[in-house]
Amino acid sequence: MQKDILLEDDLQSNNQMDDNRRGDKIKKTQEGQENEKVIKENEDLKDQKISEYGQTLLENGKKEHKIHLLSIIGEIEGHECLPQHNKTTKYEHVLPQLAAIEDSSDIDGLLILINTVGGDVEAGLAIAEMIASLSKPTVSLVLGGSHSIGVPLAVSANYSYIVPTATMIIHPVRMNGTVIGVTQTFEYFEKIQDRIINFVVTHSNIDYASFKNLMLDTNQLAKDVGSILVGEETVKKGIINEVGGIKEALAKINEMIDSSEEKNNTQINNLQVNNAQIDNTKVDNTQVNNTQDNNTQSDKSQKSKSLKNNS
DSSP states (O other): OHHHHHHHHHHHHHHHHHHHHHHHHHHHHHHHHHHHHHHHHHHHHHHHHHHHHSEEEEOOSTTOOOEEEEEEEEEEEOSSOOOTTSOEEEHHHHHHHHHHHHHOSSOOEEEEEEEEEEEOHHHHHHHHHHHHTOSSOEEEEEEEEEOTTHHHHHHTSSEEEEOTTOEEEEOOOOOOSOOOOSHHHHHHHHHHHHHHHHHHHHTSSOOHHHHHHHHTOOSSOSSSSSEEEETHHHHHTTSSSEEOOHHHHHHHHHHHHHHHHHHHHHHHHHHHHHHHHHHHHHHHHHHHHHHHHHHHHHHHHHHHHHHHHHO
């Protein structure tokens, strides 16, 4: 009888173990399916982000840095929508993304690919100012061309590259629509040009007079005023830092991220040392104060004893 009971208990425990194993397998299968679903959704979202906004996150390199890739292509769209057949970069997409990059603790740096014909001055300068004000390392790479307002965009990064065959056209400001032929209109044009020139001069190695001469040159373009610079010429003029491609740009931004992390670690260590010194000083001061208090109390007790003895 006892043997039968033991056999039944063994069967029940074995059945229970089998049920647990089946449950674990089902659970693992469900978790695996959910993980695959999440991975597929992330890949679809990444592909959608590339196709719609020309942006993606580079995170599979040897350095394991997370670098946001931003493309500035076609025409820089201003306050009015351009025709649908035009390839455009919309500032209402780029500006919030740049703010998110600055705010994110996951993103280490920004790589900007530029192939633009130019476009709206206000929108282009707004994007350029946002890039220039980022605290994270930024590198730009000019591919094909970076014309007109694309010049400030190219120099807005901490370091800029241009491929050997890429071009940059520098020309005076143009205006669409009705133009009133008065002195004030030309003064307004001059102010707009000064804003552009000052930005380029501040963020590159060219001086004001040299850039303005390139902008107003009448010998290079047959039907326009301005200059066209190809690859190495932009470096010689001091507008772009170096000739190079995607390999050089990625190597540079990884180097800048490493340098930034080392600097931050040094600052943190110095801060910790300073805090430790302050804490030690506080402890020493407390000990000195306690010693002084003890000495005062002992002096008082000795005086009271001597008074009693005299009495």
